[in-house]
Amino acid sequence: MKVLILGVNGFIGSHLSENILKTTDWEVYGLDVESNKISDIVDNPRFNFVKGDVTVDKDKEWIEHNIKECDVVLPLVAIATPATYIKNPLKVFELDFETNLEIIKKAVKYKTRVVFPSTSEVYGMCTDEAFDEDKSNFILGPTNKQRWIYSCCKQLLDRVMWAYGFEKDFKFTIFRPYNWIGPKLDDIYTTKEGGSRVLTQFIGNVLKNEPMKLVNGGHQKRCFLYIDDGIKCLTKIIGDKSGVTNGMIFNIGNPKNNVTIRELASRVRKIFYKHPIIKSTNLIKKIDIEDVSEKIFYGEGYQDVSFRVPSIKKARDVLGWEPLIGLDAALRKTIDYYLADNKFSRKVVNK
Numbered sequence: 001m002k003v004l005i006l007g008v009n010g011f012i013g014s015h016l017s018e019n020i021l022k023t024t025d026w027e028v029y030g031l032d033v034e035s036n037k038i039s040d041i042v043d044n045p046r047f048n049f050v051k052g053d054v055t056v057d058k059d060k061e062w063i064e065h066n067i068k069e070c071d072v073v074l075p076l077v078a079i080a081t082p083a084t085y086i087k088n089p090l091k092v093f094e095l096d097f098e099t100n101l102e103i104i105k106k107a108v109k110y111k112t113r114v115v116f117p118s119t120s121e122v123y124g125m126c127t128d129e130a131f132d133e134d135k136s137n138f139i140l141g142p143t144n145k146q147r148w149i150y151s152c153c154k155q156l157l158d159r160v161m162w163a164y165g166f167e168k169d170f171k172f173t174i175f176r177p178y179n180w181i182g183p184k185l186d187d188i189y190t191t192k193e194g195g196s197r198v199l200t201q202f203i204g205n206v207l208k209n210e211p212m213k214l215v216n217g218g219h220q221k222r223c224f225l226y227i228d229d230g231i232k233c234l235t236k237i238i239g240d241k242s243g244v245t246n247g248m249i250f251n252i253g254n255p256k257n258n259v260t261i262r263e264l265a266s267r268v269r270k271i272f273y274k275h276p277i278i279k280s281t282n283l284i285k286k287i288d289i290e291d292v293s294e295k296i297f298y299g300e301g302y303q304d305v306s307f308r309v310p311s312i313k314k315a316r317d318v319l320g321w322e323p324l325i326g327l328d329a330a331l332r333k334t335i336d337y338y339l340a341d342n343k344f345s346r347k348v349v350n351k
């Protein structure tokens with residue numbers, strides 16, 4: 001099987017490619033503007049990497065050719081950080097919606113199957129205890145809260161694919177990640193405040209000797225899923241030969257790893273304090289946790305989601321998938337990665 005991954009150097013793309021090469025005999029065709037996260041696999045003969053940009057015409061030709069040649073395409077290029085939804089909502093619309101729509105239309109044209117990353121954000125402020133892919137309502141805030149542009153872009157793409165499936169027999173499967181965490185999530189040295197996902201924000205805070213900041217007291221809850229669990233599920237979806245996943249939507253999250261952001265900060269702090277590298281270097285003596293208002297942290301266009309729990313019944317029943325990695329293990333593995341990262345070692349040396 002030939003798998004085309006656009007955004008192959010991203011958090012999901014890089015882990016997925018690694019797993020495909022390790023556990024299957026498939027070939028990966030990947031495009032990305034960067035290659036720092038795929039250095040371990042770039043020389044694999046079944047990994048065909050091209051440096052390129054999904055928004056550039058020259059690269060669009062390569063994309064079209066490979067959509068035609070490949071069995072399945074995963075359009076993973078998107079902005080997925082809440083701070084950007086607020087600061088640059090148009091950039092989110094152009095990349096996440098317009099560019100991906102072009103890709104989906106090409107897949108429709110060549111009858112190539114699409115496995116598409118929707119988002120748990122589509123459920124917005126849904127009040128269901130556990131969000132169900134086929135029953136839960138989507139509850140988004142007003143237009144002047146531009147945080148919802150991401151959710152809205154993804155939702156419309158989900159609906160467009162659904163419509164192509166309904167009217168034109170287009171083959172697709174949609175997955176909705178719930179706060180996936182793990183190594184290579186975000187670059188903690190280049191992101192500005194609010195510029196990365198909460199865990200990488202906290203790890204970056206600690207490594208830069210800054211306090212971790214709890215937006216609105218950190219009472220909001222999220223279910224965190226370790227990347228390896230997510231990738232296993234995704235690989236099963238991609239490898240579905242029977243067509244059973246066609247036209248289906250899957251939540252991919254871990255309902256057991258459901259904690260408040262305050263609890264997350266406290267667990268992160270505990271792991272750092274106990275970590276052998278921190279103990280031996282003595283670089284971090286005290287880790288503070290502070291409260292901050294959403295207005296100061298994100299700006300006027302923000303509105304938060306207070307809880308977000310997936311129903312994973314469908315992934316269990318159809319794919320036989322179950323997330324296995326608990327929150328502390330997931331946090332430890334992620335923190336280990338960022339501590340072992342060369343940039344941190346260099347920082348230690350430079351101090």
Ligand code: UDP
Pocket residue numbers: 081082121179194196197198199201202212213214215216218220222261304305
């Ligand atoms: N958050 C926080 N401090 C930070 C970054 C985020 O308290 O430094 C909060 C944010 O307001 C949200 C939650 O953590 O309620 C998760 O944020 P994230 O950006 O990871 O993504 P989301 O789950 O909201 O899409």
